[in-house]
Amino acid sequence: MKFRFTLHGFLWLGAIAVAQFGLLMPTTATAASSSAYEVTAVEARLISAQDAVSAEAETLSAGLELNLGDGWKTYWRSPGEVGVPPQIDWSGSENVASVDFLWPAPERFTAFSIENFGYHEEVVFPLQVTLENPGQPVDLKANVKLLTCSEVCVPQDFDLALRLPNGSGIDQDSADRIGTFLARVPAEGGAAGIVTARSHINEDFTRLTIEITSSSEFHAPDVFPEIGNGGALGKPDIRVGGSRTLWAEFPILAYMAEKATPLSVTVTDGPERAFTVTPEPVTAAPVPPFDVARVIPGVDQLVWIALVAFLGGLILNAMPCVLPVLSIKLSSAMKSEGRSRGQVRAGFLAAAAGVMVFMWLLATLLFALQRIGVAVGWGLQFQNPVFLVLMLLVLGLFTANLFGFFEISLPAALTTRLTRVGGGAGYWADFATGLFGAVMATPCSAPFLGTAIAFALAGRAMDIAMVFTMLGLGLASPYMLVAIAPGLVRFLPKPGRWMLALKAGLGLLLIGTAAWLFYVLIGVAGWRATLVVGSLGAALAVASVSPWLSKNLRWPLGLTLAALAIVAAPSLATRPETAGQRGKISWIAFDRGDIARRVSRGEVVFVDVTADWCLTCKANKALVLERDPVLAALNGPEVSPMLADWTRPNEAIARFLEANNRYGIPFNAVYGPSAPEGIVLSEILSSGAVLAALRDAGSSTNSDGDGKYTELTRGAGAPD
Incomplete structure (x- = not known):
C-alpha cells in the first residue's frame, strides 16, 4: 500500500492559537539585515554580505537566517516521510531578476519510527540574488511559509524585507554567517571525489539500494535520497566497506510513479563533508560490502x-x-x-x-x-493457510499414532x-x-x-x-x-500401565494443539475454508480407521482427501473480520501516522503487534494486558491502546516492525510526549514494566535538543 498522511485540521487550529501567543518583536534594521520576525518557535531575518549595491554589482550574496527555539526544528527541501519544506515567494521584490535558494546539508530526525530531515537550533539558507538592473538599489521582499515542529507543529507565514541602496561596504558578520552555511551546501559528486554511484529499486518498489565509491574514506556517513513528491523512505541500513565504499538500503514506504523524479542522493559525513550525486540505475541490487565495523x-x-x-x-x-x-x-x-x-x-x-x-x-x-x-x-x-493445513495433517498422524489407530x-x-x-x-x-x-x-x-x-x-x-x-x-x-x-x-x-495413560494424555495435548491451529486457520482463511478443511480432515480420519476399507484403498483415499484439503484452504479463503479487536480492552486499529497525531494531543499510545498464531502474544494478553492494574490503565482516558493484528500478511505492519529492527512478534511499544521514539518492551510482558513505560511516556518534558523531537504530522497536501 502506497500512502502518506495529511495535516489534520486540529493541528492548524492549534498552530493559529500558538502563533497568537507568540511575541512579535521587531528589531531595528541594519544596512545588511532586515527587521526580524520572532515568535517562540523561530526568529527569522534576511541578511546580506553587502551593506549596499556597488555601481558594477550584478549579483548579491544574501541569506535567510533562522534561529529556532529550544526543541524546535524545520525541514529540508525533501522533508522525508513527514513535514513541509520552506516555501519562499519573491514576487514583491524590486530590481531582482532571480533568487537562487541554496540548501545546507540536513540532519536526520527520528520519532515514532518515522524518518524526516531538516534543521534545528540555527540555519542560514544562502541566497544568490541576480539583479535585473546591475548597480541599482534593491528591495528584497520575501513571503515565507515555514513549518516548525516540536511537541506541536506550528505553520509560520510572515513577510521579510531588506533594502540595499547604492554604495559600498561589507557586513563582515553577515558575510561570515552566510559563508559558514554556504560551506555546508553539498558539493556535486565529481567535485567531492566520487568515483562511481549506482542505485537499484526492486520491481515492486519496496526497496532502494545505493552504492557509492569515493577516492577518500568514509567515516560516519548518513544518506538522504530524494525519490520525488509523495515518496517516503524508512530507516536505512548503512554500511561502509573497505573505508571507501558506501552501501545503503532503504525500505520504500510510499512511491508515486507519476511524481517520481530522477533519483538524487545527498550524503553527509561529519560537519565538513557533504555531496550530492545522481546514481546510475542498475538492474541488480549492489551487494552489501564486508563491513569491517561489524566484524572488528x-x-x-x-x-x-x-x-x-x-x-x-x-x-x-x-x-x-x-x-x-x-x-x-x-x-x-x-x-x-x-x-x-x-x-x-x-x-x-x-x-x-x-x-x-x-x-x-x-x-x-x-x-x-x-x-x-x-x-x-x-x-x-x-x-499461510496451506502451511496450516499441512501442520494439521501432520498433527493428525501423530495423534492417531499415539492413540494406536495405526503405526x-x-x-x-x-x-x-x-x-x-x-x-x-x-x-x-x-x-x-x-x-x-x-x-x-x-x-x-x-x-x-x-x-x-x-x-x-x-x-x-x-x-x-x-x-x-x-x-x-x-x-x-x-x-x-x-x-x-x-x-x-x-x-x-x-x-507399565501408566504408559497408556501417558500416551492418552499426550494425544489430548496434540488434539488441543490441532484445535488451536483450526482457530488460527479461521483468522487466516475464514470460516468457509476452515469448515471445508475440517470436513475433509474428519473424512480422512474415518477412512484411516474404517474396517470396511482395505489397506490398499486407505492410502490412495487418504492422500486424495489430504490434497483436497490443501487445495481448498487457499482457494476458499475469505477476508474474515479480525477477531483480535474484540475483548476487554478498547483497541483502536493500527495506524502508524495516527500514533503521532494522538501523541500531539498529549495521549500515550500503547502499540501491541499480535497474531492469532502467536501463543506468546496470547499469554501476554491473558496474564498481563487483560488483568488489573494494566487493564485499567489501558482503558484509561490518557492511553490509546492500538492493536496491529498480523494474523494475515500486512505490509504496513511488516514495515513498522522492520523500522523498529524487529522481525518477529510479540512486539509492544509505548509512545508519548516524553517518548516520541517509543519505549520498546520485552517479548515477555510484566505488569510493572508496562505500567512503568506508560508512566514514563506520559511525563511531559521538552526535547533535550539532541535530535529527539516529537513528529506530529505528515506532509501537507499529500494523499491519504
Whole structure:
C-alpha cells in the first residue's frame, strides 16, 4: 500500500492559537539585515554580505537566517516521510531578476519510527540574488511559509524585507554567517571525489539500494535520497566497506510513479563533508560490502550474538507454545526403553538433526525471500493457510499414532535395508520428531530470541547462518544432552500401565494443539475454508480407521482427501473480520501516522503487534494486558491502546516492525510526549514494566535538543 498522511485540521487550529501567543518583536534594521520576525518557535531575518549595491554589482550574496527555539526544528527541501519544506515567494521584490535558494546539508530526525530531515537550533539558507538592473538599489521582499515542529507543529507565514541602496561596504558578520552555511551546501559528486554511484529499486518498489565509491574514506556517513513528491523512505541500513565504499538500503514506504523524479542522493559525513550525486540505475541490487565495523571487534559481537541466539533457542523449550513439542519429546523418550546406549544416543542425535535441518532450511528460505525483497520474519509461515493445513495433517498422524489407530512404518524392503546398515527405521521417526518439534516452536517468541533474529535478518548470509545454527543448537539441547549421556534415560519410570495413560494424555495435548491451529486457520482463511478443511480432515480420519476399507484403498483415499484439503484452504479463503479487536480492552486499529497525531494531543499510545498464531502474544494478553492494574490503565482516558493484528500478511505492519529492527512478534511499544521514539518492551510482558513505560511516556518534558523531537504530522497536501 502506497500512502502518506495529511495535516489534520486540529493541528492548524492549534498552530493559529500558538502563533497568537507568540511575541512579535521587531528589531531595528541594519544596512545588511532586515527587521526580524520572532515568535517562540523561530526568529527569522534576511541578511546580506553587502551593506549596499556597488555601481558594477550584478549579483548579491544574501541569506535567510533562522534561529529556532529550544526543541524546535524545520525541514529540508525533501522533508522525508513527514513535514513541509520552506516555501519562499519573491514576487514583491524590486530590481531582482532571480533568487537562487541554496540548501545546507540536513540532519536526520527520528520519532515514532518515522524518518524526516531538516534543521534545528540555527540555519542560514544562502541566497544568490541576480539583479535585473546591475548597480541599482534593491528591495528584497520575501513571503515565507515555514513549518516548525516540536511537541506541536506550528505553520509560520510572515513577510521579510531588506533594502540595499547604492554604495559600498561589507557586513563582515553577515558575510561570515552566510559563508559558514554556504560551506555546508553539498558539493556535486565529481567535485567531492566520487568515483562511481549506482542505485537499484526492486520491481515492486519496496526497496532502494545505493552504492557509492569515493577516492577518500568514509567515516560516519548518513544518506538522504530524494525519490520525488509523495515518496517516503524508512530507516536505512548503512554500511561502509573497505573505508571507501558506501552501501545503503532503504525500505520504500510510499512511491508515486507519476511524481517520481530522477533519483538524487545527498550524503553527509561529519560537519565538513557533504555531496550530492545522481546514481546510475542498475538492474541488480549492489551487494552489501564486508563491513569491517561489524566484524572488528566483530568476533566479540558475533560471539555475543551467538550466545544470545543459543539462549533464545534454549528458553524456547520452556515457552507455552511448545507443549506439543514436549509431548512429542516424551513420546520419543518412552520408545527408548529397552534400547542399547548406542541406539538411544543415535535416536536422540537423529531428533537433534531434525531440529537443525529445519533451522537451516528456514534460514535458507528467509535469506532467499529477503534477497528478492519479500518481508520476512519469525513465524510468518503461520500466515499461510496451506502451511496450516499441512501442520494439521501432520498433527493428525501423530495423534492417531499415539492413540494406536495405526503405526507409521516404512516399506518392509526399505526397513530391512536401513536395519542392515545399522540405522534402524526408528531413527527416521526420531528425525521427524525433532523436525516437527522445531516447526511447532516457531509461533513463539522468547527472551533473547527477538534480538538474535533481528541481527540475523538485518545482516549478511553469514549472520543468518550463524544465528539460526545457534538457535537450533539451543532448541535441540535437550536431545543432545540425552545423546551425550544416554544413561539419563534410566531415570524414566519403568514401563507399565501408566504408559497408556501417558500416551492418552499426550494425544489430548496434540488434539488441543490441532484445535488451536483450526482457530488460527479461521483468522487466516475464514470460516468457509476452515469448515471445508475440517470436513475433509474428519473424512480422512474415518477412512484411516474404517474396517470396511482395505489397506490398499486407505492410502490412495487418504492422500486424495489430504490434497483436497490443501487445495481448498487457499482457494476458499475469505477476508474474515479480525477477531483480535474484540475483548476487554478498547483497541483502536493500527495506524502508524495516527500514533503521532494522538501523541500531539498529549495521549500515550500503547502499540501491541499480535497474531492469532502467536501463543506468546496470547499469554501476554491473558496474564498481563487483560488483568488489573494494566487493564485499567489501558482503558484509561490518557492511553490509546492500538492493536496491529498480523494474523494475515500486512505490509504496513511488516514495515513498522522492520523500522523498529524487529522481525518477529510479540512486539509492544509505548509512545508519548516524553517518548516520541517509543519505549520498546520485552517479548515477555510484566505488569510493572508496562505500567512503568506508560508512566514514563506520559511525563511531559521538552526535547533535550539532541535530535529527539516529537513528529506530529505528515506532509501537507499529500494523499491519504
